[in-house]
Amino acid sequence: MIGAARICRILALLLLASPASAARNVILVIGDGMDDVQITIARNYLVGAEGRLVIDDMPVRSAAQVLTVDEVGRRVYVADSANTATSIATGVVTSRGRIATTAGSDEPIETILEQAEAAGLRTGLVTTASVTDATPAAFVAHMSVRTCEDPESIQGVKRYGIVLPHCRQYTRANGGPGSISEQIARSDVDVVLGGGSRHFDIAAEGESRSVREQAEDNGFTVIDKAAAMTGGHDSKLLGLFAASTMPVRWRGENGRSAEPATPSWLNQLHPFLGSVRLPEPMRCEPDPEFAGMPSLADMTRTALARLENERGFLLMVESASIDKQAHERKPCGSIGELAQLDEAVALALEFAEQREDTLVLVTADHGHAAQLVPETSLFAQYGAPVYSPGMLVRLLTDEGSIMGVNYATNSFPYEEHTGSQVPLLANETGEDLIPSLVTQPQIYEIMHSFLFDEPD
Amino acid sequence: MIGAARICRILALLLLASPASAARNVILVIGDGMDDVQITIARNYLVGAEGRLVIDDMPVRSAAQVLTVDEVGRRVYVADSANTATSIATGVVTSRGRIATTAGSDEPIETILEQAEAAGLRTGLVTTASVTDATPAAFVAHMSVRTCEDPESIQGVKRYGIVLPHCRQYTRANGGPGSISEQIARSDVDVVLGGGSRHFDIAAEGESRSVREQAEDNGFTVIDKAAAMTGGHDSKLLGLFAASTMPVRWRGENGRSAEPATPSWLNQLHPFLGSVRLPEPMRCEPDPEFAGMPSLADMTRTALARLENERGFLLMVESASIDKQAHERKPCGSIGELAQLDEAVALALEFAEQREDTLVLVTADHGHAAQLVPETSLFAQYGAPVYSPGMLVRLLTDEGSIMGVNYATNSFPYEEHTGSQVPLLANETGEDLIPSLVTQPQIYEIMHSFLFDEPD
Numbered sequence: 001m002i003g004a005a006r007i008c009r010i011l012a013l014l015l016l017a018s019p020a021s022a023a024r025n026v027i028l029v030i031g032d033g034m035d036d037v038q039i040t041i042a043r044n045y046l047v048g049a050e051g052r053l054v055i056d057d058m059p060v061r062s063a064a065q066v067l068t069v070d071e072v073g074r075r076v077y078v079a080d081s082a083n084t085a086t087s088i089a090t091g092v093v094t095s096r097g098r099i100a101t102t103a104g105s106d107e108p109i110e111t112i113l114e115q116a117e118a119a120g121l122r123t124g125l126v127t128t129a130s131v132t133d134a135t136p137a138a139f140v141a142h143m144s145v146r147t148c149e150d151p152e153s154i155q156g157v158k159r160y161g162i163v164l165p166h167c168r169q170y171t172r173a174n175g176g177p178g179s180i181s182e183q184i185a186r187s188d189v190d191v192v193l194g195g196g197s198r199h200f201d202i203a204a205e206g207e208s209r210s211v212r213e214q215a216e217d218n219g220f221t222v223i224d225k226a227a228a229m230t231g232g233h234d235s236k237l238l239g240l241f242a243a244s245t246m247p248v249r250w251r252g253e254n255g256r257s258a259e260p261a262t263p264s265w266l267n268q269l270h271p272f273l274g275s276v277r278l279p280e281p282m283r284c285e286p287d288p289e290f291a292g293m294p295s296l297a298d299m300t301r302t303a304l305a306r307l308e309n310e311r312g313f314l315l316m317v318e319s320a321s322i323d324k325q326a327h328e329r330k331p332c333g334s335i336g337e338l339a340q341l342d343e344a345v346a347l348a349l350e351f352a353e354q355r356e357d358t359l360v361l362v363t364a365d366h367g368h369a370a371q372l373v374p375e376t377s378l379f380a381q382y383g384a385p386v387y388s389p390g391m392l393v394r395l396l397t398d399e400g401s402i403m404g405v406n407y408a409t410n411s412f413p414y415e416e417h418t419g420s421q422v423p424l425l426a427n428e429t430g431e432d433l434i435p436s437l438v439t440q441p442q443i444y445e446i447m448h449s450f451l452f453d454e455p456d
Numbered sequence: 457m458i459g460a461a462r463i464c465r466i467l468a469l470l471l472l473a474s475p476a477s478a479a480r481n482v483i484l485v486i487g488d489g490m491d492d493v494q495i496t497i498a499r500n501y502l503v504g505a506e507g508r509l510v511i512d513d514m515p516v517r518s519a520a521q522v523l524t525v526d527e528v529g530r531r532v533y534v535a536d537s538a539n540t541a542t543s544i545a546t547g548v549v550t551s552r553g554r555i556a557t558t559a560g561s562d563e564p565i566e567t568i569l570e571q572a573e574a575a576g577l578r579t580g581l582v583t584t585a586s587v588t589d590a591t592p593a594a595f596v597a598h599m600s601v602r603t604c605e606d607p608e609s610i611q612g613v614k615r616y617g618i619v620l621p622h623c624r625q626y627t628r629a630n631g632g633p634g635s636i637s638e639q640i641a642r643s644d645v646d647v648v649l650g651g652g653s654r655h656f657d658i659a660a661e662g663e664s665r666s667v668r669e670q671a672e673d674n675g676f677t678v679i680d681k682a683a684a685m686t687g688g689h690d691s692k693l694l695g696l697f698a699a700s701t702m703p704v705r706w707r708g709e710n711g712r713s714a715e716p717a718t719p720s721w722l723n724q725l726h727p728f729l730g731s732v733r734l735p736e737p738m739r740c741e742p743d744p745e746f747a748g749m750p751s752l753a754d755m756t757r758t759a760l761a762r763l764e765n766e767r768g769f770l771l772m773v774e775s776a777s778i779d780k781q782a783h784e785r786k787p788c789g790s791i792g793e794l795a796q797l798d799e800a801v802a803l804a805l806e807f808a809e810q811r812e813d814t815l816v817l818v819t820a821d822h823g824h825a826a827q828l829v830p831e832t833s834l835f836a837q838y839g840a841p842v843y844s845p846g847m848l849v850r851l852l853t854d855e856g857s858i859m860g861v862n863y864a865t866n867s868f869p870y871e872e873h874t875g876s877q878v879p880l881l882a883n884e885t886g887e888d889l890i891p892s893l894v895t896q897p898q899i900y901e902i903m904h905s906f907l908f909d910e911p912d
Contacts, residue, residue, distance in 0.1 A: 035492070036491070036492050036519065036823075036876045036877050036878075037823070037874070037875075037876045039877065040521075040875055040876045040877050041875075043521075044531075044533055044875075048531070049521060049522075049523055049531055049533065050521065050523060050895060052893075056892075056893045057892075057893070058892060059891075059892055060892060061517050061518055061519060061892035061893070062517055063492065063517060063879075065496075065499075065505060065506065066505075067505055067506060074855070074856060074857055075500075075504070075505055075853070075855040075856070075857040076830075076831070076832075076857065077500055077505065077828055077830075077831065077857065077859045077860070078828060078829060078830040078831075078834075078860075080834060096834070159838070160728075160838045160840075162837060162838050162839060164837060165837075271867055271868070272616075367492075367493070367828070369827075371825075371827070371865060371874045372533055372534060372823070372874050372875030372876060373534060373865050373866075373872050373874060373875070374532075374533075374534040374872050374873065374875075375532070375533065375534075376532075377866065377868070377872060378534075378536060378552075378870075378872055378873060379866075379868050379870060379872075381618060381620060381621075382615070382616050382618050382868075383618060384616075384868065386866045386867070386868045386872075387866060387867065388864065388865060388866055388867075389845040389846050389864055389866070389867050390845050390846070390864055397531070399530070399531040400530060400531070401530055401531040401532065401533065403533045403875075404533070404534075406864075406865060408844065408845055408846055408862075408864035408865070409827060409829050409844060409862060409864070410829075410833065410835075410842045410843060410844060410845070411727055411842070411843065411845050412727070412833070412835050412838075412840065412842045414834075414835060416829050416830050416833060416834055416835075416842075417830065417834060418493070418827045418828050418829060419493075419496055419497075419500070419828030419829070419830075419859075420492045420493045420496045420828060421492050421495065421496050422492075423519075425892070435515075436512075436513075436514060436515055436516060436517035436881070437508070437512045437513070437517070439506060
């Protein structure tokens with residue numbers, strides 16, 4: 001059945017639509033790991049369970065199926081940020097760890113940002129991670145392994161005493177494009193803002209000059225202070241505000257993260273006996289390391305000011321540490337970071353208001369470990385100590401209640417991602433462009449169609 | 457900004473809308489515990505990660521904020537099915553365990569089903585749980601504690617040696633309406649189908665006759681076999697197809713549920729040493745106990761046939777064991793149950809097609825424990841054994857891959873619910889009626905407005 005409302009929308013497009021603007025702008029905001037649970041936890045803490053975040057009032061809601069394969073093309077059900085960013089940036093499903101390259105065959109895949117550049121649009125990448133991290137990288141670079149972020153790590157990084165895979169086939173000596181930081185330095189992206197200076201402050205492959213100097217040679221003004229973002233608009237801008245991931249806004253009291261429950265000796269003998277001591281409730285507090293950092297909204301404002309033009313632009317804005325703090329079992333870090341995303345979205349929506357040429361999309365790349373668990377167990381009445389086998393934070397909210405956040409996907413120092421469809425939201429410009437459920441590669445198609453298709 | 461599309465939809469409502477049908481029908485389908493994770497797990501297993509369930513193609517997507525308070529009105533962040541069904545059925549936020557009664561003051565709250573009856577609409581309740589269970593009960597009954605399901609349990613149920621709260625103020629001796637099964641027996645609901653015969657096959661309070669006989673006295677035809685559903689339409693119908701919760705369609709191989717990982721002795725000394733044995737992968741298999749049960753679609757078909765009339769109807773359909781099987785760490789049970797929901801939704805959509813008088817809503821009441829975790833850890837390359845501290849199932853899918861489902865909210869025999877906004881989907885009739893994010897009580901308002909407001 002085609003309802004009256006739908007018929008009329010079609011009529012509207014034919015009869016009432018204002019003349020198409022020459023510009024086409026896409027602002028794509030990615031909350032790394034920002035699944036429905038993370039949003040609910042952040043909402044409860046920031047504005048209360050009945051409150052509304054900025055993203056909550058976006059008029060178009062869809063969800064995205066996250067798709068991943070392994071190197072031989074077999075389905076994988078939990079993604080990482082590299083393959084998901086590749087899905088969104090290129091429309092191609094690939095394997096975990098890959099930056100805009102194909103699974104198995106290791107071929108580069110053209111990205112929406114490269115296509116936008118080729119069409120004469122301006123482009124920008126803003127992130128609270130290193131600008132060489134998986135999400136921004138998948139829009140501008142091509143690499144078999146995400147950790148090959150600079151001329152040293154392209155040879156293989158050592159972590160926990162383990163040497164991670166190298167990408168030597170990507171070195172310039174082997175006819176490749178060089179590491180991710182070198183690819184960014186040689187790119188034509190108009191604005192790149194985030195962390196990751198350590199990947200630029202080392203010698204470029206086979207050169208005495210640093211990657212940062214290489215970027216300057218290629219027309220970038222490279223800055224490392226928030227105050228410098230106000231500078232002239234006549235060059236490309238590369239802002240590197242931290243050595244690696246940018247510090248986050250909030251942390252737990254005295255830096256506390258999730259902690260295990262402490263059962264009594266009797267409870268260790270039998271799960272229905274004895275008692276348990278849970279971690280003390282706490283509030284979030286400002287993370288002193290965040291002092292002096294530009295906010296994600298500050299960076300987004302700078303990017304929008306530099307990108308606006310008659311032809312249009314593509315801007316990707318990533319709130320990276322929803323994910324990174326969840327890996328470390330730090331809900332306050334994730335909440336503060338989601339607040340940063342919400343402020344950046346407010347700016348994007350404000351920019352897009354009063355114009356029909358700007359599509360604002362907000363999505364997540366994959367699910368994450370955090371669960372919102374009962375402060376009082378559903379089974380408390382049985383008297384047995386009931387507690388998580390993982391790590392717990394009990395957050396005191398402004399509503400005067402305690403919110404339990406559980407991390408229990410593994411016992412490794414870092415939690416796992418999880419598999420779940422993720423939210424996809426849009427401003428009114430996205431109405432009729434976005435089905436109620438899409439695959440992640442379809443987000444690429446929606447952006448591509450909006451930027452490049454001739455209006456009917 | 458009001459976009460051209462929206463202006464035109466308003467015009468359409470004014471100019472193009474077909475004459476309003478006299479009937480107004482609402483089919484509300486509730487997947488108990490059916491959060492985005494449960495949907496993703498079921499989709500992956502049933503149709504593959506890129507496949508589409510019936511619910512995936514519903515054109516309208518929203519999400520619902522789940523709201524709960526305690527007895528003194530303080531915010532609680534994780535709900536149960538009683539307070540959430542009360543939110544949906546009455547528009548009033550209450551405390552866990554309550555069936556259409558107010559937190560603290562213990563007053564009955566009028567439900568949408570009661571309002572529909574009063575307006576001359578037909579009404580129906582279909583569930584795979586006992587018909588006295590929290591979700592259906594909150595539409596037709598009023599009770600301070602959900603476990604007061606029958607004349608015995610209203611005095612307080614004993615479980616695990618613990619006596620649960622009674623509801624003696626609700627007994628008829630004390631001037632109350634009696635237990636939940638007695639309230640259903642005396643109700644005017646036209647169709648009630650599900651499990652729970654044990655709550656009807658005992659003597660009604662202060663009487664020698666059973667609650668079942670009481671229902672028959674009140675005009676119900678009471679049946680207990682699927683084949684009997686085809687019977688005459690000239691009486692109310694109460695179908696009780698199982699003693700308690702109806703058996704589910706699927707189970708794990710040989711009834712297996714989630715199992716703990718078995719670390720080597722070396723790994724027990726240090727988490728980076730040794731190895732781990734994970735549960736063997738398995739497939740889902742038919743649960744033999746399901747034989748002879750009507751499917752949720754069978755029951756929905758029967759209900760629709762009996763409810764359709766010129767005035768309209770309200771039908772609530774619950775797939776209850778997505779939740780109940782997740783509590784028991786049985787993903788196959790949840791998946792088979794979600795398949796049942798999907799089939800019932802297909803029937804509802806088919807009924808609503810070709811007519812604009814039927815609003816189909818699909819939602820969940822709260823989040824649940826299951827997480828979809830990586831089969832190969834994100835940190836596998838470090839060589840350390842990485843595994844859940846909880847219970848794991850590794851499901852072999854038709855795509856030839858393994859899907860890990862983790863249960864780790866507690867160490868009790870039953871997992872916890874979790875806090876998360878939940879999906880809300882609608883057929884095309886729901887376009888323009890449903891904002892992109894609602895509170896759960898707003899679902900009541902949407903149904904109420906659709907059923908009772910005069911069309912503009």
